[in-house]
Amino acid sequence: MICEHCKQRNATVTVTQVQNSQKMEHHYCDVCASQFHPFHAEFKQEPVSIQQLLSNWFGSPTWQQKVGEKQQAPPQQQTCTYCGFTYKRFLKEGKFGCPSCYDTFAEHLPKLFNRIQAGPQHIGKMPGAHSNVYVVKKQIEDIRKRMKDAVDEEQFEEAAKLRDEAKELENQLQFEGGDVS
Amino acid sequence: MMIEPFLESATPVWMHVEDDYSDIVISTRIRLARNLDGYRFPLVFSEDEALQVEQAVTHAIQDSSKLLERYSYFAIKDLTPLQRQILVEKHLISPQLAKKELVGSMLLSEDESISIMVNEEDHLRIQCMTASFQLQKAYEQANKIDRALEGALPYAFRDNFGYLTSCPTNIGTGLRASVMMHLPVLTLTGQMNQIINAMTRLGMTVRGIYGEGSENLGNVYQVSNQITLGKTEDDILADIQSVAEKIIQKERQARGKLMDKAELALEDRIYRALGTLTHARILTSEEAATCLSNVRLGVDLKLIDGIKAATLNECIVCMQPGFLQHYAGEALPPSERDRVRAKMLREALFQETLSKPTIGGKGEDSYDV
Ligand SMILES: [Zn+2]
Ligand SMILES: [Zn+2]
Numbered sequence: 001m002i003c004e005h006c007k008q009r010n011a012t013v014t015v016t017q018v019q020n021s022q023k024m025e026h027h028y029c030d031v032c033a034s035q036f037h038p039f040h041a042e043f044k045q046e047p048v049s050i051q052q053l054l055s056n057w058f059g060s061p062t063w064q065q066k067v068g069e070k071q072q073a074p075p076q077q078q079t080c081t082y083c084g085f086t087y088k089r090f091l092k093e094g095k096f097g098c099p100s101c102y103d104t105f106a107e108h109l110p111k112l113f114n115r116i117q118a119g120p121q122h123i124g125k126m127p128g129a130h131s132n133v134y135v136v137k138k139q140i141e142d143i144r145k146r147m148k149d150a151v152d153e154e155q156f157e158e159a160a161k162l163r164d165e166a167k168e169l170e171n172q173l174q175f176e177g178g179d180v181s
Numbered sequence: 182m183m184i185e186p187f188l189e190s191a192t193p194v195w196m197h198v199e200d201d202y203s204d205i206v207i208s209t210r211i212r213l214a215r216n217l218d219g220y221r222f223p224l225v226f227s228e229d230e231a232l233q234v235e236q237a238v239t240h241a242i243q244d245s246s247k248l249l250e251r252y253s254y255f256a257i258k259d260l261t262p263l264q265r266q267i268l269v270e271k272h273l274i275s276p277q278l279a280k281k282e283l284v285g286s287m288l289l290s291e292d293e294s295i296s297i298m299v300n301e302e303d304h305l306r307i308q309c310m311t312a313s314f315q316l317q318k319a320y321e322q323a324n325k326i327d328r329a330l331e332g333a334l335p336y337a338f339r340d341n342f343g344y345l346t347s348c349p350t351n352i353g354t355g356l357r358a359s360v361m362m363h364l365p366v367l368t369l370t371g372q373m374n375q376i377i378n379a380m381t382r383l384g385m386t387v388r389g390i391y392g393e394g395s396e397n398l399g400n401v402y403q404v405s406n407q408i409t410l411g412k413t414e415d416d417i418l419a420d421i422q423s424v425a426e427k428i429i430q431k432e433r434q435a436r437g438k439l440m441d442k443a444e445l446a447l448e449d450r451i452y453r454a455l456g457t458l459t460h461a462r463i464l465t466s467e468e469a470a471t472c473l474s475n476v477r478l479g480v481d482l483k484l485i486d487g488i489k490a491a492t493l494n495e496c497i498v499c500m501q502p503g504f505l506q507h508y509a510g511e512a513l514p515p516s517e518r519d520r521v522r523a524k525m526l527r528e529a530l531f532q533e534t535l536s537k538p539t540i541g542g543k544g545e546d547s548y549d550v
Contacts, residue, residue: 014387015381085225095224097224097225098225099218102342113349116349116350117408118412119410121341121411122343122410125413127336127338128332129331130338
């Protein structure tokens with residue numbers, strides 16, 4: 001059975017509704033279903049294509065909103081160098097071509113994840129190797145904050161000490177192959 | 182390795198557990214989606230990439246000393262369509278993997294509680310199942326496997342988006358937790374609509390067990406989390422735990438009320454269902470599912486004794502087309518399936534109902550007007 005909203009994916013969610021004592025069943029895919037909060041608000045709308053649906057999630061592209069900042073390529077034109085997926089292809093398939101797509105389209109994704117997920121940031125577990133890198137990154141972040149405070153309070157000796165600490169951790173990260181930025 | 186042993190019984194040994202929840206919860210399933218960095222996702226990868234992924238995964242599994250289980254390996258392309266269908270009906274593989282002609286494979290633990298799908302929608306899907314309601318146990322199992330494999334496999338992971346998946350609906354934890362529940366009275370009293378609506382708002386989904394388009398056939402529902410990013414694994418499991426507990430509580434309350442108000446009508450309905458299952462000569466899957474649901478309710482409410490819940494679980498799986506044809510030993514046209522289904526269910530249930538004094542037992546004494 002095909003999702004009655006996007007008419008593209010398999011329907012995996014059934015919504016049973018009682019309206020005027022009439023029972024109605026609606027079938028949606030995961031993606032569309034997670035969109036509707038609550039369901040009945042959406043029935044009257046014309047079914048839209050998955051492209052439109054995904055475009056709607058994003059609203060107007062972020063590159064249009066950032067006036068004066070560095071010019072970004074419109075997401076439609078960005079291409080994943082690893083798998084050749086364009087943003088347009090992602091919108092069409094509703095799926096990515098490879099892990100690198102997440103890097104290529106990274107700045108447009110938080111908006112999507114805010115819509116279909118609980119937020120744009122992973123807070124769950126991570127592979128063992130990463131958790132080390134992650135912990136060190138957090139430490140560096142923390143030290144930099146304290147460094148700024150120290151500078152603000154004109155405690156330059158303390159700030160210099162913290163700077164050296166941060167440097168050491170950064171070196172450690174690079175040694176482990178972590179990305180410092 | 183032969184596939185046959187895995188197709189023989191409808192329900193594996195791990196299913197045969199009865200505890201405080203087994204009146205309502207049938208099973209719990211955890212799935213972790215993982216991918217390898219440096220390879221395109223199965224949607225677009227080349228056959229060569231597929232092969233490399235498969236070899237990396239199978240080697241990691243066979244080499245890992247931390248994995249105590251032994252796994253049998255099966256390439257989907259080596260299985261007959263009927264064998265694949267049975268694996269789907271047992272929920273050991275997804276319908277999507279069953280369709281993979283070239284690249285899909287699975288690794289299955291001896292007791293069938295763990296199946297690892299390779300090159301389905303993602304490179305790797307670790308699936309762990311338990312009987313009844315045991316989210317934590319199933320998750321620990323899956324996590325153990327994940328931890329054992331992460332050292333050997335270059336998982337695609339980013340600090341911000343977590344585990345990268347082919348579909349953005351699985352990103353982050355890659356965790357899908359599902360609880361399969363039998364909810365006949367909430368369905369009967371029309372409360373499921375409300376529950377489904379509420380669950381959707383909480384970021385959960387509900388689906389049936391017999392696949393697409395048969396969502397609440399047999400009154401069995403699968404409740405699972407929809408959200409995978411922005412919550413920890415513990416949060417996701419706790420959410421499902423509390424939602425499932427509330428549903429269980431509601432179903433029990435509804436059962437209690439129905440027993441108070443309409444025990445005779447309920448008992449009549451349940452025994453008619455038993456009569457149909459033990460005497461009918463033609464049974465469509467819809468009718469069989471409805472009758473099995475009613476008999477199961479009868480057993481859970483102790484209106485019927487002598488029939489084991491495990492037997493009914495077995496019947497629920499067995500009555501599906503793939504199993505029926507396996508049971509019959511030949512391909513069957515749909516009309517023949519209804520006949521074979523009736524025969525199979527008769528044989529499965531008749532013995533149990535005859536050998537115990539169930540029919541005419543408690544029922545007639547208590548309703549002597
Ligand atoms: Zn859809
Ligand atoms: Zn890509």
